[in-house]
Amino acid sequence: MIKKSTLEKIIKEDLAEIWSILTNEEKHLVADNFVIHNFKKNQIIYAENDEPEYLWCLLKGKVKMFKDGIGGRQQILRLYRPIQYFGYRAYFANEPYVSSTSAFEPSQLGAISMKIVTRIIDQNRKLAWFFIHELSKHLGGSDTKMVNLTQKHIRGRLAEALTILIDNYGFEDDGETLKIYMAREDLANLSNMTTSNAIRTLSTFVSEKIITVDGRRIKIVNEPALRKISKFG
């Protein structure tokens, strides 16, 4: 269980952009209605077709947003890190979730009722702008990703997935080991290919000295080459 103090720190000391724009009164409203949840590895936070109810705030851990497709094949849509927000889109669109989310690793999340978020948006322009900005960013990203996934070849898609991991979670202290350890299957689900092909293509990247692999530990040894493959492949 996260300490109440940790939570208050985040909200009151404006550690995340979103809270810094609230009035003290609004901060109190949020703090009083913020419920902490702990999720185990691979535990579902919400599932496709569920009715949206909460704004989720990832405090600690890693979360994936995904959609189950044909034959149980999963497509990972987005990855989240602390402190980021999700779960609000479907509520705003007034429809059930079109995707699911689960914890990649043991994670701590806060849930705030969307009714309260709505109430605050109604009285605070800046929060409205926060969501307009956030949604606009995601929409551009989704459109771009669509074209990348449909048009790039396997090498390009896997290279792009690796750059997404770099950009989202960064490196360990050595400056080259990816700070996320995911199964090959997840890597495949992120880059729209089968697990076999993710494994195969990783191997060729190793033989080309672009990465090294030690179990799930991936080191990026030639990032420019990787980004080049991602861009043109």
Place this chain on the structure above:
Amino acid sequence: MIKKSTLEKIIKEDLAEIWSILTNEEKHLVADNFVIHNFKKNQIIYAENDEPEYLWCLLKGKVKMFKDGIGGRQQILRLYRPIQYFGYRAYFANEPYVSSTSAFEPSQLGAISMKIVTRIIDQNRKLAWFFIHELSKHLGGSDTKMVNLTQKHIRGRLAEALTILIDNYGFEDDGETLKIYMAREDLANLSNMTTSNAIRTLSTFVSEKIITVDGRRIKIVNEPALRKISKFG
């Protein structure tokens, strides 16, 4: 050139949802800053990497939003009909356009400076909500489309494209001829396949008595079958 009266009709008589939520003063502000543009068939409205400046309102005609990918292959992201709005996402995200738009057929559009739209959002909650809702809908649609395009087979993708055309533009008076005549290449660009494969797959749909084809005129003769292929294919 569209008549000023037509424009005023749209804005003052609340023919489109968006305007009905404005105060009279705001309506005036919009009407005074609304510039009508005519676009020829295939003319570009704005292009990828351009800096966004206007909210575009499609008054008459048809518009496609697309992204140019590898080897000049285009992916159509969304289709617009009167009276719908676009061009605002990149401005809200504070970034250049990630996609382009062009007129499918001779079209009339209105352009309003995004600065003015921003000013109105700042003073009118309802307009903020309009965009939050709109962006949320589009984001859900984009995520769903991504999975459809990457996971469905060719038949399913083409069937889906046809249902998108039905849902966006409907039928002629006969109740079965699609009210949009697009080149096979555009149909291919909508469903992520080559032109050859769009033509081939259309032919098999004809032989299966799901559609009939007369040049670019497509009649949907078995819509349930089409939707079934779209869903499970």
Place this chain on the structure above:
DNA sequence: AATTTTGTATGCTGAATAGCATAGTTTTTT
């Protein structure tokens, strides 16, 4: 610690779809 389960690596095979060529047709331009 042993056993079971799950994940990784690699090879082989087949299916799906892209690419290209050619002929005929429609649309656009002059």
Place this chain on the structure above:
DNA sequence: AAAAAACTATGCTATTCAGCATACAAAATT
């Protein structure tokens, strides 16, 4: 209305990628 350009239809071939099988390795569970 004629000429040019663009589009459509179909066949054949090449490529990419998925599917499956097997062996091995690593994790998780008992």
